[in-house]
Amino acid sequence: GDSVTQMEGPVTLSEEAFLTINCTYTATGYPSLFWYVQYPGEGLQLLLKATKADDKGSNKGFEATYRKETTSFHLEKGSVQVSDSAVYFCASSNAAGNKLTFGGGTRVLVKP
Amino acid sequence: DAGITQSPRHKVTETGTPVTLRCHQTENHRYMYWYRQDPGHGLRLIHYSYGVKDTDKGEVSDGYSVSRSKTEDFLLTLESATSSQTSVYFCAISSGRGNEKLFFGSGTQLSVL
Numbered sequence: 001g002d003s004v005t006q007m008e009g010p011v012t013l014s015e016e017a018f019l020t021i022n023c024t025y026t027a028t029g030y031p032s033l034f035w036y037v038q039y040p041g042e043g044l045q046l047l048l049k050a051t052k053a054d055d056k057g058s059n060k061g062f063e064a065t066y067r068k069e070t071t072s073f074h075l076e077k078g079s080v081q082v083s084d085s086a087v088y089f090c091a092s093s094n095a096a097g098n099k100l101t102f103g104g105g106t107r108v109l110v111k112p
Numbered sequence: 113d114a115g116i117t118q119s120p121r122h123k124v125t126e127t128g129t130p131v132t133l134r135c136h137q138t139e140n141h142r143y144m145y146w147y148r149q150d151p152g153h154g155l156r157l158i159h160y161s162y163g164v165k166d167t168d169k170g171e172v173s174d175g176y177s178v179s180r181s182k183t184e185d186f187l188l189t190l191e192s193a194t195s196s197q198t199s200v201y202f203c204a205i206s207s208g209r210g211n212e213k214l215f216f217g218s219g220t221q222l223s224v225l
Contacts, residue, residue, distance in 0.1 A: 001171075004154075034213070036214075041218075042218060042219075043116075043202055043204075043216030043217050043218050043219055044155070044202070044204075044214070044216045045216065046213040046214070049213065089154060089155065097212070098143055098162070098206065099145075099157065099160065099170075100157075100214060101157075102147075102154040102155040102156075103154050104152055104153060104154040105154045105155075
């Protein structure tokens with residue numbers, strides 16, 4: 001079945017540091033890929049997505065590129081802020097696009 | 113913010129008792145989902161619904177049942193709660209059109225003692 005693997009956390013960074021969270025997937029066909037973010041005490045919310053190979057999703061300074069050849073969708077941000085402290089989830093969709101498979105989540109803590 | 117309300121927000125119950133969690137939406141979205149979130153496992157799909165009275169199992173459906181009698185409400189029932197069902201439960205909705213994002217509720221923290 002489909003699966004998503006992302007690096008385990010926690011990832012602890014200083015403010016203005018560069019952030020990378022690795023994500024790889026296995027799926028039949030060509031799924032859409034997503035990054036969701038969960039702030040403390042809240043539900044998940046969509047951060048960015050990409051629907052086909054070589055697409056780059058971006059939002060709030062975060063970027064991720066859909067790499068079919070490496071089945072990856074790594075999340076990056078060039079300069080993190082304390083407010084970026086959260087749990088980040090990578091996800092892939094099924095062929096119909098109506099179900100998501102999530103990775104285990106990566107907790108990120110940004111210190112001032 | 114999408115109109116999704118989960119109730120209760122917190123519940124403590126005893127092993128063997130039935131528990132029902134409610135998800136209510138005001139967006140008239142076709143698809144509704146129940147996920148559980150556990151450390152090291154991320155979010156795992158329990159059940160989902162693609163319309164009134166149309167439901168299907170997810171990857172961790174054992175011990176859970178669902179019902180959807182109205183578009184706006186999706187109920188998750190633990191017939192006889194066990195300690196392994198202690199978790200945070202999230203409801204999510206989507207329009208169901210391909211690759212549309214999910215909107216999540218704020219979650220229900222369930223503790224089974």
